[in-house]
Amino acid sequence: MRLHGASVVLRPPRIGDFAEWRCIRLRDQRLIEPFWTSSPLSWPERHTGKLWVREVFDARSDARTGRRLGAVIEVDGRFAGQIELGSLSAGTGELGIWVDATLARHGVGGLAVAMMLDFGFQVAGLHRITAPISPANHGTSAGAAALGLRREARMARYFDAGGQRRDHDLWAILASDLPAGGATEGWLTRHTEGAPMPQGTPEPAATLSHWSIAVAVGRYYAGRVRHLLDPLRAADRVRLTDPAHPEVVLRTRRWSDRTQWSRLTAPTGHRAPLPARWLRPTAPGADTRRSERTAAQTRPHRTRTIPRWSRPTLGVAAGPPSGSAHWIREFLCARAGLSSPAGLVLAVELDGNYIGEARLFGLDMFDRNAHLNVWTHPPRPRVRETVQRLLIAYGFDTLGLRRIATEIAPADAVSAEIATRVGMLREGRMRDHTGPTGHRADHDLWAITRPE
Numbered sequence: 001m002r003l004h005g006a007s008v009v010l011r012p013p014r015i016g017d018f019a020e021w022r023c024i025r026l027r028d029q030r031l032i033e034p035f036w037t038s039s040p041l042s043w044p045e046r047h048t049g050k051l052w053v054r055e056v057f058d059a060r061s062d063a064r065t066g067r068r069l070g071a072v073i074e075v076d077g078r079f080a081g082q083i084e085l086g087s088l089s090a091g092t093g094e095l096g097i098w099v100d101a102t103l104a105r106h107g108v109g110g111l112a113v114a115m116m117l118d119f120g121f122q123v124a125g126l127h128r129i130t131a132p133i134s135p136a137n138h139g140t141s142a143g144a145a146a147l148g149l150r151r152e153a154r155m156a157r158y159f160d161a162g163g164q165r166r167d168h169d170l171w172a173i174l175a176s177d178l179p180a181g182g183a184t185e186g187w188l189t190r191h192t193e194g195a196p197m198p199q200g201t202p203e204p205a206a207t208l209s210h211w212s213i214a215v216a217v218g219r220y221y222a223g224r225v226r227h228l229l230d231p232l233r234a235a236d237r238v239r240l241t242d243p244a245h246p247e248v249v250l251r252t253r254r255w256s257d258r259t260q261w262s263r264l265t266a267p268t269g270h271r272a273p274l275p276a277r278w279l280r281p282t283a284p285g286a287d288t289r290r291s292e293r294t295a296a297q298t299r300p301h302r303t304r305t306i307p308r309w310s311r312p313t314l315g316v317a318a319g320p321p322s323g324s325a326h327w328i329r330e331f332l333c334a335r336a337g338l339s340s341p342a343g344l345v346l347a348v349e350l351d352g353n354y355i356g357e358a359r360l361f362g363l364d365m366f367d368r369n370a371h372l373n374v375w376t377h378p379p380r381p382r383v384r385e386t387v388q389r390l391l392i393a394y395g396f397d398t399l400g401l402r403r404i405a406t407e408i409a410p411a412d413a414v415s416a417e418i419a420t421r422v423g424m425l426r427e428g429r430m431r432d433h434t435g436p437t438g439h440r441a442d443h444d445l446w447a448i449t450r451p452e
Contacts, residue, residue, distance in 0.1 A: 001184065003111050006197035010071040010083065010115055013059050017072060018052045019207050020079035028101045034162040035134050049208040053216035061224075062086075069119075073112045075103060075197060083112045085120055085129070090434035093120055095131040102198050107191045110143050114183035117147065121175040122182065127440075128175070128432050132158060132168040141169065146190075147183060149173045153428025157403060157449040158369065165402060165452075170445070174432050236337075238346055240390040248386045249349040250358055250394075253334075257347050258327050260354040264377045338363050338370065338399055348376055348387055355380070358387050359436075360395055360404070368402040370395060373436040381414055388422045396450045405447035407435045419446040 001008045025032065029043050039046055055070075062068035068086040072079060081099035095116060099109040120126040131149060133140050141151075149171040157165035179186040208216075240250040334342040343361025347354055356376030363370045372391060374384050395401040408415045410429065419426075424446040433443040 001111060001115065001188065003107055003188070003191065004197050006076045007074075008108060008111050008115075009074040010112060011074055012063070013056045013070060013072045013082070015053060015056050015208065015213060017056075017079050018049055021052060021082075022047045024079065024081075024100050031101050032098055035137055036161060038160045038163050049212050050216045050219070053208070053213060054220050057217070057220050069124075071116075073097075073099060073108065075100075075108060076199075080108060081112070083116055085116055085124075087130075088124075088126075090438070090440075091126050092128040092130065092434060093124075093126050095129060104139075106197055107187070108197075110147060110191075111184070111187055113143070113147055114187040117173065117178065117183040121178060126175065128172060128434075130170060130172040133171055134159070134161065134166060135169055136166075141171070144171045147173070147187070148177050148179070150177075150431075152430055153445050155403075155405075155427055155445070156425065156447060160368075160402070165449075170428060170430070172431060238344075238394070240346075240394055242386050242390060245382075245386045247351050248383055248390075249352075250346050250387055250390050251349060253331060253345060253347045253357075255331070257354050258324055258331070261327055261357070262324055264354075264356070343370070344399075346391070348374070348383065350376075350380070350383055355383070358391050360391060360399070360401075361436075368400060370401050370404055371436070372404050372406045379414075381418060384415075385418045385421055388418060392422060392448060401450065403447055403449045405445060407433060407443040408446055409435065409439070410442055410444055416444070416446070422448070424448045 025047050026044060033043055059068070059070035062070065067088060068084060069088075070082065070084040070086075073081040073083055079100075080103055081097065083095070083097040085093045085095060087094035095113060097109055097113060099112070103109075117129060120129050131144055132155065133144060135141070135154070145151075150173065151169050152172050153170040155168050155170055158168040159166055181189075237252045238250070239252070242248060330342050330345070334340045334345050338344040338360055343359050343363065345361075346358045348356040348358055355378075356374070358372075358374040360370045360372055372388065372395075374387050374391070376383055376387075392404055395404050406415075406419060406424065407430065408419060416426070425448070427445045427447055430443050430445055432440060434440045435443050
């Protein structure tokens with residue numbers, strides 16, 4: 001794309017970008033760090049060659065598996081920032097971006113987001129894209145509104161940034177919100193005039209040696225191998241009870257639960273929550289969030305070419321899986337507990353009988369956030385309330401979570417009452433959101449945070 005006489009391109013990150021990436025990030029620390037994920041490492045320690053190599057390989061892997069699509073923003077051939085379309089699941093994604101401060105207020109960030117929105121909606125087939133933005137980040141909020149995103153919720157203590165948990169606003173845009181010509185066309189039309197793009201190159205910085213790259217790559221793949229062995233490491237067995245309601249037990253699932261699960265879900269048509277793997281794209285092309293990166297290379301003027309690396313085939317499940325084969329697969333894959341794709345899945349017992357399941361899933365490894373869902377058959381509100389209290393206490397006290405959220409249909413007064421009774425607060429309404437059962441509609445966002 002051409003903006004104020006400059007060529008703006010989104011492309012995959014390369015190992016050779018390290019010097020410019022580090023130089024810009026260190027120079028702009030004052031502007032970026034207050035809104036960035038907190039870390040015990042110093043800012044320079046977070047921008048080493050080893051970590052950049054890991055980021056590049058993560059981006060490639062995530063693009064191939066359809067988890068995240070991360071890209072470099074390039075202006076006239078030079079590195080100018082990163083953008084990402086992440087948290088891809090059930091036809092939705094989450095945006096994150098950062099841009100070289102010398103190019104701020106020249107429309108580069110807005111154009112990059114517009115290009116990503118068009119890619120997400122028109123190429124990847126998403127129906128909803130979100131962006132968590134700090135209320136203190138007024139410029140980014142204004143840019144989101146200018147692109148058609150709407151503020152839907154204030155998420156309490158959602159993100160650990162600048163050394164402490166901070167509230168973030170949930171902004172979102174639907175495919176139906178896009179202007180007729182697309183977001184990119186609209187952005188360029190509104191920014192036909194402006195000052196010429198600043199020229200310049202970051203100060204020279206040390207490059208990575210071949211040996212440093214080889215060591216970083218070796219460590220990366222060693223970590224991947226260890227991760228592949230996660231399903232073989234079963235999580236601790238769980239058994240939770242409430243002295244006030246000893247008849248209700250929340251425990252680790254057993255092989256023998258399969259028969260009861262099939263009886264409760266299949267004959268009655270009950271929609272059990274979709275596991276994480278069914279709420280995720282099923283082929284190459286996109287990913288989660290780390291706060292910036294995305295892709296879809298474009299050529300000058302207004303003709304766009306989508307390269308192979310950024311073409312995802314997003315397979316969103318039409319309905320919940322059923323049958324013993326599904327249960328067996330999930331039973332085996334969920335052995336690692338909360339860190340597994342399915343999350344932590346526990347059986348709900350009433351007077352010794354299996355009546356449903358409770359799940360903590362969608363773990364955000366950076367922010368210690370997770371989602372909660374409980375179902376029983378037949379519906380038993382008091383049991384669900386007890387189970388949610390047990391699960392929230394276990395998540396905070398034992399698993400170290402900081403925030404637990406759930407999505408509730410606006411008409412579901414029973415679930416809203418349960419959420420209120422266990423201490424959750426309604427934060428807003430998410431439009432056209434795919435809930436844990438696979439139902440796509442408006443959902444209210446409820447959450448509880450760990451007391452400080």
